[in-house]
Amino acid sequence: MATQVKLFGFWCSPFSFRVEWALKLKGVDYDYIEEDIFNKSSTLLELNPVHKKVPVLVHDNKGISESFVILEYADETWEQNPLLPKDPYVRATARFWAKFAEEKLLYAACTAMCSKGETKEKAVKESIEALEKIEGEFKEKKHFEGESIGYLDLAVGWIAYWLPVWEEVGSMQIFNQEKFPAITAWIAKFLSHPVIKDNLPPTDKMHVYFEGRRDEMYNNYFKPKPEEN
Numbered sequence: 240m241a242t243q244v245k246l247f248g249f250w251c252s253p254f255s256f257r258v259e260w261a262l263k264l265k266g267v268d269y270d271y272i273e274e275d276i277f278n279k280s281s282t283l284l285e286l287n288p289v290h291k292k293v294p295v296l297v298h299d300n301k302g303i304s305e306s307f308v309i310l311e312y313a314d315e316t317w318e319q320n321p322l323l324p325k326d327p328y329v330r331a332t333a334r335f336w337a338k339f340a341e342e343k344l345l346y347a348a349c350t351a352m353c354s355k356g357e358t359k360e361k362a363v364k365e366s367i368e369a370l371e372k373i374e375g376e377f378k379e380k381k382h383f384e385g386e387s388i389g390y391l392d393l394a395v396g397w398i399a400y401w402l403p404v405w406e407e408v409g410s411m412q413i414f415n416q417e418k419f420p421a422i423t424a425w426i427a428k429f430l431s432h433p434v435i436k437d438n439l440p441p442t443d444k445m446h447v448y449f450e451g452r453r454d455e456m457y458n459n460y461f462k463p464k465p466e467e468n
Contacts, residue, residue, distance in 0.1 A: 244270070245269060246258060246270070247274050248271060251440045252293055254306040255294040255306070258310065258313070263434045307337060307394065310390055311323070336394075341394070367413055400430065401445075
């Protein structure tokens with residue numbers, strides 16, 4: 240009997256989608272459970288009692304949390320279509336850039352979408368600076384790890400689809416095709432892959448969702464904390 244695999248996710252979470260993409264690339268059959276992040280199920284809270292967030296992968300009745308951790312778990316568990324390269328240095332480099340994009344670009348871009356004034360200007364500037372560094376890694380490469388989609392492509396896949404929505408919702412410009420030609424070429428190839436293009440949330444619904452959640456997201460996640468005396 241095949242091992243049952245479940246994925247708890249949210250319909251417009253880039254973190255959930257990077258896991259879905261990985262499972263589909265590897266040909267892993269799984270059941271998808273949509274979570275109401277405003278009324279989280281007791282099962283989700285039990286599986287991820289620390290962060291209480293999606294995505295959560297359940298395999299052999301054991302829950303694995305955090306999307307990057309899940310990607311590596313999936314790569315070690317299902318060897319077909321490897322996501323991470325074999326070379327230790329290249330693997331370490333992939334992890335570095337995944338972490339960099341998450342901490343420096345994603346956080347700044349979300350802050351820019353949700354904020355106003357000087358905070359917004361600073362976040363846009365930081366986002367562009369982070370993209371400039373990532374652009375250097377894309378040059379002369381079809382995908383980060385080679386000819387097929389890999390770990391780092393999945394880690395930064397949100398740039399291709401979520402970032403344009405965030406720019407529109409936040410009335411800002413972070414990405415410029417002329418300034419980032421390597422990333423532009425990668426986006427076209429990434430979004431044209433069958434697994435990616437057939438597994439994306441509708442942009443119109445994303446606009447409505449992020450417009451409605453913008454202020455709440457800023458107050459909960461991106462508003463600067465007052466300095467302690």
